[in-house]
Amino acid sequence: MSITTSVPNPSSASRDQVILEVRGLRKYFPVRGGVLNRQVAAVQAVDDVSFTVRRGETLGIVGESGCGKSTTARLLIRLLEPDDGSVLFDGQIVGAAGGISVRGMRRHMQMVFQDSYSSLNPRLPVEETIAFGPMVHGTGRSEARRRARDLLAKVGLEPDLFIRRYPHELSGGQRQRINIARALALEPRIVLLDEAVSALDKSVEAQVLNLLIDLKGDFDLTYVFISHDLNVVQYVSDRVLVMYLGKVVEIGDVEAVYGNPHHPYTRALLSAMPSMDPDRRSHEPPLTGDPPNLINPPSGCRFRTRCVYAESVCATKVPELYAEPAETDHQTACHMMIPGSGHSAAPAA
Amino acid sequence: MSQSAIDRADAATPPEVDAAQVALVSRGYWSSVLQRVWRDKVTIACGLVVLLIVLSAVFAGLLAPFDPYKTSMIQRLKPIGDGGFILGTDELGRDMLSRLLHGGRLSLFMGITPVINALIIGGLLGVVAGFVGGRINMAIMRTVDVFYAFPSVLLAIAISGALGAGLVNAIVSLTVVFVPPIARVTESVTTQVRTLDYVEAARASGARTFTVIRVHVLSNVLGPVFIYATSLISVSIILAAGLSFLGLGVEPPEAEWGLMLNTLRQSIWVSPWVSALPGVMIFATSLSFNLLSDGLRSAMDVRL
Amino acid sequence: MIAYIVRRILYVIPIALGVTVFIFSLVHLAPGDPLSAVVAPDAPKEVVEQLKRDYGFDKPLPLQYVIWLGRAVTGDFGISVATGRDVTSELGPAILNTMLLAVAATLVGFSFGCLLGGIAGYFQGRSLDKLATGIAVAGISVPHYWLGLVLVIIFSVELNALPAMGMGPGGSRAWAWDAAHMRHLILPVITLSVIPMGIITRTVRATVAEIRNQEFVQALEAKGLRKHQVLRHIAKNAAPTVLAVMGLQLGYLLGGSILVETVFSWPGTGFLMNDAIFRRDIPLLQGAILVLALFFVALNLLVDVVQTAIDPRMRRN
Numbered sequence: 004m005s006i007t008t009s010v011p012n013p014s015s016a017s018r019d020q021v022i023l024e025v026r027g028l029r030k031y032f033p034v035r036g037g038v039l040n041r042q043v044a045a046v047q048a049v050d051d052v053s054f055t056v057r058r059g060e061t062l063g064i065v066g067e068s069g070c071g072k073s074t075t076a077r078l079l080i081r082l083l084e085p086d087d088g089s090v091l092f093d094g095q096i097v098g099a100a101g102g103i104s105v106r107g108m109r110r111h112m113q114m115v116f117q118d119s120y121s122s123l124n125p126r127l128p129v130e131e132t133i134a135f136g137p138m139v140h141g142t143g144r145s146e147a148r149r150r151a152r153d154l155l156a157k158v159g160l161e162p163d164l165f166i167r168r169y170p171h172e173l174s175g176g177q178r179q180r181i182n183i184a185r186a187l188a189l190e191p192r193i194v195l196l197d198e199a200v201s202a203l204d205k206s207v208e209a210q211v212l213n214l215l216i217d218l219k220g221d222f223d224l225t226y227v228f229i230s231h232d233l234n235v236v237q238y239v240s241d242r243v244l245v246m247y248l249g250k251v252v253e254i255g256d257v258e259a260v261y262g263n264p265h266h267p268y269t270r271a272l273l274s275a276m277p278s279m280d281p282d283r284r285s286h287e288p289p290l291t292g293d294p295p296n297l298i299n300p301p302s303g304c305r306f307r308t309r310c311v312y313a314e315s316v317c318a319t320k321v322p323e324l325y326a327e328p329a330e331t332d333h334q335t336a337c338h339m340m341i342p343g344s345g346h347s348a349a350p351a352a
Numbered sequence: 353m354s355q356s357a358i359d360r361a362d363a364a365t366p367p368e369v370d371a372a373q374v375a376l377v378s379r380g381y382w383s384s385v386l387q388r389v390w391r392d393k394v395t396i397a398c399g400l401v402v403l404l405i406v407l408s409a410v411f412a413g414l415l416a417p418f419d420p421y422k423t424s425m426i427q428r429l430k431p432i433g434d435g436g437f438i439l440g441t442d443e444l445g446r447d448m449l450s451r452l453l454h455g456g457r458l459s460l461f462m463g464i465t466p467v468i469n470a471l472i473i474g475g476l477l478g479v480v481a482g483f484v485g486g487r488i489n490m491a492i493m494r495t496v497d498v499f500y501a502f503p504s505v506l507l508a509i510a511i512s513g514a515l516g517a518g519l520v521n522a523i524v525s526l527t528v529v530f531v532p533p534i535a536r537v538t539e540s541v542t543t544q545v546r547t548l549d550y551v552e553a554a555r556a557s558g559a560r561t562f563t564v565i566r567v568h569v570l571s572n573v574l575g576p577v578f579i580y581a582t583s584l585i586s587v588s589i590i591l592a593a594g595l596s597f598l599g600l601g602v603e604p605p606e607a608e609w610g611l612m613l614n615t616l617r618q619s620i621w622v623s624p625w626v627s628a629l630p631g632v633m634i635f636a637t638s639l640s641f642n643l644l645s646d647g648l649r650s651a652m653d654v655r656l
Numbered sequence: 657m658i659a660y661i662v663r664r665i666l667y668v669i670p671i672a673l674g675v676t677v678f679i680f681s682l683v684h685l686a687p688g689d690p691l692s693a694v695v696a697p698d699a700p701k702e703v704v705e706q707l708k709r710d711y712g713f714d715k716p717l718p719l720q721y722v723i724w725l726g727r728a729v730t731g732d733f734g735i736s737v738a739t740g741r742d743v744t745s746e747l748g749p750a751i752l753n754t755m756l757l758a759v760a761a762t763l764v765g766f767s768f769g770c771l772l773g774g775i776a777g778y779f780q781g782r783s784l785d786k787l788a789t790g791i792a793v794a795g796i797s798v799p800h801y802w803l804g805l806v807l808v809i810i811f812s813v814e815l816n817a818l819p820a821m822g823m824g825p826g827g828s829r830a831w832a833w834d835a836a837h838m839r840h841l842i843l844p845v846i847t848l849s850v851i852p853m854g855i856i857t858r859t860v861r862a863t864v865a866e867i868r869n870q871e872f873v874q875a876l877e878a879k880g881l882r883k884h885q886v887l888r889h890i891a892k893n894a895a896p897t898v899l900a901v902m903g904l905q906l907g908y909l910l911g912g913s914i915l916v917e918t919v920f921s922w923p924g925t926g927f928l929m930n931d932a933i934f935r936r937d938i939p940l941l942q943g944a945i946l947v948l949a950l951f952f953v954a955l956n957l958l959v960d961v962v963q964t965a966i967d968p969r970m971r972r973n
Contacts, residue, residue, distance in 0.1 A: 082556060114556050135559070135567065185557075501674075613801070631799055634802060643793065
């Protein structure tokens with residue numbers, strides 16, 4: 004048996020082709036200190052993150068605060084420069100010679116931010132905000148405005164009433180719809196949703212989520228949906244990626260990950276989900292302690308300090324993503340899964 | 353409606369009714385500022401006073417009853433109301449009212465021009481430093497800090513002392529005094545705005561840096577900077593007149609409020625209240641500008 | 657904490673050097689031959705040549721700067737062109753006289769500022785607030801040199817109650833803490849104190865109002881804490897900011913006293929500088945500006961460090 008790499012074989016899947024591929028993404032933020040303000044350490048926000056996004060799916064990315072999900076999103080859209088690794092859009096490397104330029108990539112990939120208010124320029128009316136993107140890429144003013152009106156209608160806002168409004172005159176839900184319209188104005192193929200509904204009241208959140216699902220169908224979009232809310236991710240995603248402390252710990256179809264989680268962290272996360280269903284009572288050992296420091300993460304498997312199954316091999320070797328041959332789409336980065344890893348619970352090699 | 357009330361209303365209504373919720377016509381940002389200013393009586397009053405002072409300076413030629421340069425040794429130091437001179441005469445027999453009106457021109461010019469110059473120069477420096485960051489930011493801001501290390505009066509005097517008296521020299525000197533604070537405020541605001549999500553979103557839509565600055569950063573930076581600059585006008589007027597008071601600004605026989613205070617100083621024992629008149633103008637002008645800029649700041653600062 | 661202080665000091669050094677460079681270059685900014693600035697116009701030729709070598713005007717500019725700076729550090733600012741005495745002996749007593757004025761004015765301004773600002777902040781929005789704020793705004797907007805004149809008119813010319821000029825009997829080098837001298841102090845100090853009073857009123861008002869509106873104070877009041885205890889609490893929280901502002905105002909007064917000193921002929925650094933400007937006494941002018949500017953820089957540093965030490969929020973580990 005061989006250890007599958009993090010790039011699943013496309014032909015083995017019954018889905019469409021890969022639209023976005025992330026390889027070994029790394030981002031460290033320098034920490035300065037001392038008398039001369041030199042770099043003394045680094046926050047290892049994203050460390051060797053690899054995954055793929057398939058055309059037409061919704062990939063959910065979950066994890067606790069500080070696990071690196073938002074940083075990953077920003078790396079994808081190049082608002083941050085990666086220290087290492089590459090992003091491939093439609094098979095072409097972003098930002099490299101011979102590949103696709105960053106500006107070109109941004110025609111196809113857009114982002115909706117968490118804070119609906121600070122995402123909108125307070126001085127611009129709604130129409131200008133939405134029309135900005137298309138105009139930047141060469142669309143004429145009247146055409147851009149027409150598109151803005153169309154999109155306002157598509158996101159459920161009456162164009163005549165909202166076109167000249169300013170952000171401070173709108174509610175959170177309305178603003179987030181504008182943000183979505185803005186993202187769609189460029190006719191992207193992928194939309195990154197970074198905690199896009201997290202700041203909304205629950206009922207508004209439901210409306211916007213349903214809007215997102217409808218739009219995905221209407222515009223044939225691919226979503227990367229980042230959230231810390233496990234329920235929302237389950238509702239919206241086809242596949243799910245779990246991150247912990249800057250690393251990917253589990254990827255797989257939603258049913259597989261939620262129904263049969265392999266990684267101890269995933270299991271603990273899911274068991275902590277509040278539920279009204281008495282049958283979903285958890286038997287998992289709870290997560291103890293606070294997440295350790297990103298500046299000095301634990302060696303080997305980063306989760307080992309909070310894992311009840313940790314053994315010495317977990318401190319010495321970094322677990323790679325591994326999928327059992329029976330379910331090649333469900334990968335886990337845990338020594339207990341990898342045959343011959345040295346962990347007492349691992350299957351024989 | 354408060355923000356939370358709007359949010360609750362949005363959650364309660366189903367999407368179709370959503371849009372009909374607020375029936376009022378959308379107001380622009382500036383018209384809402386004007387609305388707030390209109391309700392503030394003190395600010396309106398100060399605005400009128402400033403307008404009055406400015407107009408009287410502009411039309412001094414028409415309004416002044418006498419020639420401000422015409423001296424007459426017999427008419428020296430006449431008290432208020434004496435002999436057709438509504439506000440008396442100065443130590444060289446010139447009509448005070450005419451001199452005050454004409455003096456407004458130079459005093460206002462010397463007060464406002466440096467602030468405008470500093471707004472352009474300091475604003476440019478601040479935006480560049482704030483947006484580009486890194487080494488350039490350090491270079492610009494450290495240099496600015498050197499000038500900031502002086503108390504303003506001292507700096508103005510040092511430069512004017514070196515350059516010598518004269519209108520242009522005084523304006524140069526005051527411009528240098530006001531560039532550092534404006535540059536600092538601009539840099540600070542630009543740095544804040546630069547990290548806001550909507551600027552990131554603009555970058556994410558593929559716009560080039562210059563376009564992002566032009567459309568998204570400038571309009572949000574200039575507002576606060578402009579308000580700050582207007583608050584500097586009152587200081588500038590006092591400082592400019594102060595320079596003339598020391599003999600470092602406008603030179604005789606020009607009419608200018610600070611210079612008039614200087615030349616009339618010896619006469620306070622003989623004609624005290626006439627000698628104090630130019631200062632009343634400086635005070636009134638400065639106070640009005642101050643209150644006006646305060647009012648504008650309150651109107652623009654209301655949490656949107 | 658120590659690291660912070662060291663970092664602040666290191667940061668200040670290039671600024672201070674920049675200040676000295678700027679002051680040095682002022683001379684060369686001025687129109688005319690810099691040599692004429694240090695030499696009396698009727699000096700004999702040998703003296704002129706000697707001074708040329710002494711001041712190093714024949715040497716390249718950066719070297720001149722270093723020589724000048726080296727001398728300045730040891731307290732040698734050269735010879736005053738006007739009086740022939742060395743600059744340091746002129747500056748010394750002048751600085752003391754200005755200090756006297758500035759410190760007194762800061763204390764007076766601080767006291768009234770705290771009083772007015774405290775009232776305004778505590779009764780925020782009501783008529784007392786408007787009154788106190790109005791006084792503060794007037795204080796900031798008034799040209800203080802004019803205010804000095806008006807006070808002289810009222811108290812010297814009309815009422816003949818207080819002297820109009822000077823530091824008192826005995827001239828510029830003899831100060832005593834007696835009634836005869838204090839009478840000379842009153843008007844200048846009041847004049848100078850008006851601007852710091854205005855600024856401190858604003859600062860105190862803002863700080864008091866902000867703290868008072870914070871939830872923890874309202875919680876304390878709800879718990880039944882008595883008025884004076886609440887006040888003490890507010891004072892403790894407001895102290896760092898207010899002290900910082902006060903320190904800065906002292907610095908401004910030291911540097912900006914020239915106008916008031918001119919009005920009252922108070923023999924301080926401002927008066928000296930005024931004189932120096934008109935006699936084109938560059939060594940004296942340079943020396944005075946240098947001392948005052950560096951003092952201001954040092955004062956800023958001190959205020960910064962003390963504020964960090966007092967305010968727990970600003971302390972870093």
